[in-house]
Amino acid sequence: MRKPFNLAFCPVLAVVFLVLRIKVxxxxxxxxxxxxxxxxxxxxxxxxxxATFWSKDxxxxxLRKGKKVLRGGSSLSDAGIRAxxxxxxxxxxxxx
Amino acid sequence: xPTPLKPGAMDDDRYDRSKRVPWLDIESISMARVLxxxxxxxxxxxxxxxxxxxxxxxxIVDMDHVVxxxxxxxxxxxxxxxxxxxxxxxxxxxxxxxxxxxxxxLAVTRRIExxxxxxxxxxxxxxxxxxxxxxxxxxxxxxYAAGKAYIDGGMDGLVGKVMVSFPxxxxxxxxxxxxxxxxxxALRFSCTGxxxxxxxxxxxxxxxxxxxxxxxxxxEALKIVSGKTDLLLSNAFYYDGQRNVSEEIEVPLDPGxxxxxxxx
Ligand SMILES: [Zn+2]
Numbered sequence: 170m171r172k173p174f175n176l177a178f179c180p181v182l183a184v185v186f187l188v189l190r191i192k193v194x195x196x197x198x199x200x201x202x203x204x205x206x207x208x209x210x211x212x213x214x215x216x217x218x219x220a221t222f223w224s225k226d227x228x229x230x231x232l233r234k235g236k237k238v239l240r241g242g243s244s245l246s247d248a249g250i251r252a253x254x255x256x257x258x259x260x261x262x263x264x265x
Numbered sequence: 266x267p268t269p270l271k272p273g274a275m276d277d278d279r280y281d282r283s284k285r286v287p288w289l290d291i292e293s294i295s296m297a298r299v300l301x302x303x304x305x306x307x308x309x310x311x312x313x314x315x316x317x318x319x320x321x322x323x324x325i326v327d328m329d330h331v332v333x334x335x336x337x338x339x340x341x342x343x344x345x346x347x348x349x350x351x352x353x354x355x356x357x358x359x360x361x362x363x364x365x366x367x368x369x370x371l372a373v374t375r376r377i378e379x380x381x382x383x384x385x386x387x388x389x390x391x392x393x394x395x396x397x398x399x400x401x402x403x404x405x406x407x408x409y410a411a412g413k414a415y416i417d418g419g420m421d422g423l424v425g426k427v428m429v430s431f432p433x434x435x436x437x438x439x440x441x442x443x444x445x446x447x448x449x450x451a452l453r454f455s456c457t458g459x460x461x462x463x464x465x466x467x468x469x470x471x472x473x474x475x476x477x478x479x480x481x482x483x484x485e486a487l488k489i490v491s492g493k494t495d496l497l498l499s500n501a502f503y504y505d506g507q508r509n510v511s512e513e514i515e516v517p518l519d520p521g522x523x524x525x526x527x528x529x
Contacts, residue, residue: 241443
């Protein structure tokens with residue numbers, strides 16, 4: 170299994186703060202990556218990390234949980250994200 | 266006095282088949298004033314669908330000229346328009362009058378940001394056929410402030426999205442945006458220290474996704490004008506043309522969104 174992509178950078182802090190392990194799926198390719206996060210991480214940070222991990226082109230993306238788009242500035246706890254949740258990164262198309 | 270029935274008359278009526286859709290209000294559709302911002306690929310398709318659906322009063326705002334790379338997906342553009350650098354808005358307006366003698370298009374060859382904001386008050390529905398986030402945010406906030414429905418369409422290759430903002434209820438386009446949108450918008454106008462550089466990404470684009478997204482946009486406009494607002498997309502409609510699947514995803518209203526506080 171792939172090593173989880175870790176946003177809770179410091180292992181000591183990871184013990185002190187609650188570490189949340191979630192899965193993020195790439196809507197364009199079907200690929201998935203596990204991420205280790207803290208409750209205080211934001212949806213914006215998850216979007217940026219996942220887009221960077223998949224070397225996505227510069228573009229707008231949203232993160233959804235089920236049938237709902239998650240607000241960028243929300244912390245994971247405010248967004249109601251729990252361990253083992255599966256989120257999906259989807260492109261927000263800009264062209265016309 | 267009712268018009269006397271004549272054999273075969275239904276085949277002379279341009280809108281006979283439309284009138285057979287029970288909830289379509291052809292009379293209201295013919296009277297509605299529609300503002301179409303952007304005259305690219307989505308603009309071509311939306312304009313065509315609007316006029317064939319019975320809309321007549323259509324204002325088209327765009328300051329670009331037709332170029333060769335538009336020709337794979339733009340019904341009204343030809344090589345002749347490319348050669349004489351015709352304005353996109355004027356070219357679509359001309360095309361619409363060929364499509365129907367009842368059409369009354371008005372072309373505005375200006376950026377929407379440079380157009381008097383009263384234009385939003387003068388129309389019942391705003392259709393965003395734009396190609397950048399900054400212009401979308403501008404149209405979104407002004408439509409909302411004017412209390413007008415804003416139907417936004419976007420696409421990238423085989424992926425497309427439509428969102429309907431229907432003030433004063435529900436989320437607006439900006440509610441569904443995050444830092445990645447801000448980054449893209451900022452990149453579009455990057456400052457070199459000396460000058461502002463206009464960065465225009467060349468996104469993948471083809472006609473079939475354009476047609477689907479434009480059709481969904483015009484369908485939403487038809488619902489609004491026909492009083493079928495209970496059937497409106499209350500959220501974002503996402504289309505994946507690769508698998509030919511679509512779904513509606515909820516965009517919650519952001520209490521911190523400046524668009525709503527401005528109106529309140
Ligand atoms: Zn909003």
